[in-house]
Amino acid sequence: MGIGHGARTRRAVLTAALVGATLTASLTAGCARQGPGDDSRAPRRPPAPTHGAPASAARSPLAVKIDNVPAARPQTGVDAADIVYAEQVEGGLSRLMAVYATKLPKSVGPVRSARESDLELLRQFDKPVLAFSGAQHKLLPLIHRAPLRAKSPDDAAYAYYRGSGKAAPHNLYLHPARLLSGAPGKATLTTGFRYGPAPSGGTPETSRTVRYPAARFTFTWSARHGHWLVAMDGKPAVTAGGARLAPATVVVQHVKIRSSGYHDMLGSHTPYTETVGSGKAEVLRGGRSFDATWSRPSATGGTTFKAAKGGRMNFAEGQVWVVFAAASS
Incomplete structure (x- = not known):
């Protein structure tokens, strides 16, 4: 039993590494190398004026796919999220999706790839902005047809950078303020969640x-x-x-x-x-x-x-x- 679990874990880590290497091969190489929380240096390819966050995006929450294998930890910006979803991915590993509405941290990451079921989960929001590193090439058309704003480095290279201290593919980070002009507010969290006193019992x-x-x-x-x-x-x-x-x-x-x-x-x-x-x-x-x-x-x-x-x-x-x-x- 213990040997089988160890084999599955080794295979899971190998799977994550191979998939991550393939996905990040398509990422823009012009991202600056800087620390996860360092906003002092701009990317090598500075955004043109038209690259600013559109005003319409300020009415939508930001969802970021976040790496969660041991090599990706500790992550940046997860504590600022209003909601964190944890899901199972290939090889029995896990990945996070952090949703931001009431505040935007300076940096979030490491950013990783999207999955098909993310599209169903995100439909509860009004045209959310989805930040992700990439996806399986057959899935990309489905992502771009979904009712959301897909923002991978291929779509918005000016919003991403490579951090120091972690090896690729676990070092891709996002500047949220380059995708949204401001935090859209709690009203955009249309999840159906209700907040208030706890019920009796438990x-x-x-x-x-x-x-x-x-x-x-x-x-x-x-x-x-x-x-x-x-x-x-x-x-x-x-x-x-x-x-x-x-x-x-x-x-x-x-x-x-x-x-x-x-x-x-x-x-x-x-x-x-x-x-x-x-x-x-x-x-x-x-x-x-x-x-x-x-x-x-x-x-x-x-x-x-x-x-x-x-x-x-x-x-x-x-x-x-x-x-x-x-x-x-």
């Missing part, structure tokens, strides 16, 4: 772990911080500045995860996370776990959560992490 909870075949997330309640401290693959998750990642609410959303029509260089099919439908969920807030159900009848609508005893399931004010876990059959 079970005291100090720690919850969600496992993928080659990755895991652990959320530990900290009464001192009043938040859930995140650990990834058994190690504390911190920002590039050393601060712990600590959401106020964690949602474990049980969904169907199937194979998509796309695969990586080794022939492994890309998982497709179905976020339209309904199912069970667990909501962690205030040191307690609440059984809940989720429902999203159509791709253009948000996701509603109800407490097990009926009534809406409120989230605590602050950052929300949604971890997609495979529903038991």
Whole structure:
């Protein structure tokens, strides 16, 4: 059993490296080399005046695909996101999608590639801006036909740069202010989430772990911080500045995860996370776990959560992490 898990993990890391190398080969080579938080130097190819963030983009949230293999950590800008989605990708590894509406950090990354199921997830927003490093070449036409603003380095080289301290492909970073003229505001988070007092009941909870075949997330309640401290693959998750990642609410959303029509260089099919439908969920807030159900009848609508005893399931004010876990059959 242990030998099989080790083999899967080694194969997963090899898969991530090969896919990442292929995708980043197409990235613009003109990005400056600078630290993840350094805004003092411009890219070698400075943007023309027409490259400024369009005013219409200010009414849309920014979604960024973020690398989450060990070589990509610590990440930059994740703590500023309003919502962080965690999904399973090839080889049983994980990837993050951070959504920004109430504030824009100076830098976000490392930025990585998009997946087919991201398009379904993002339809709940009004023409969101999607920042990603690239995608499988057969998927790119689908991305550009989706109701969003696709902004990879091929579309907006002026918004990206190569950071120091990490090897490619784990060193591509984004300047959000070069894609959006300002934070669009909380009203653009059309996810269906509701915030307010916790319902009655719940079970005291100090720690919850969600496992993928080659990755895991652990959320530990900290009464001192009043938040859930995140650990990834058994190690504390911190920002590039050393601060712990600590959401106020964690949602474990049980969904169907199937194979998509796309695969990586080794022939492994890309998982497709179905976020339209309904199912069970667990909501962690205030040191307690609440059984809940989720429902999203159509791709253009948000996701509603109800407490097990009926009534809406409120989230605590602050950052929300949604971890997609495979529903038991």
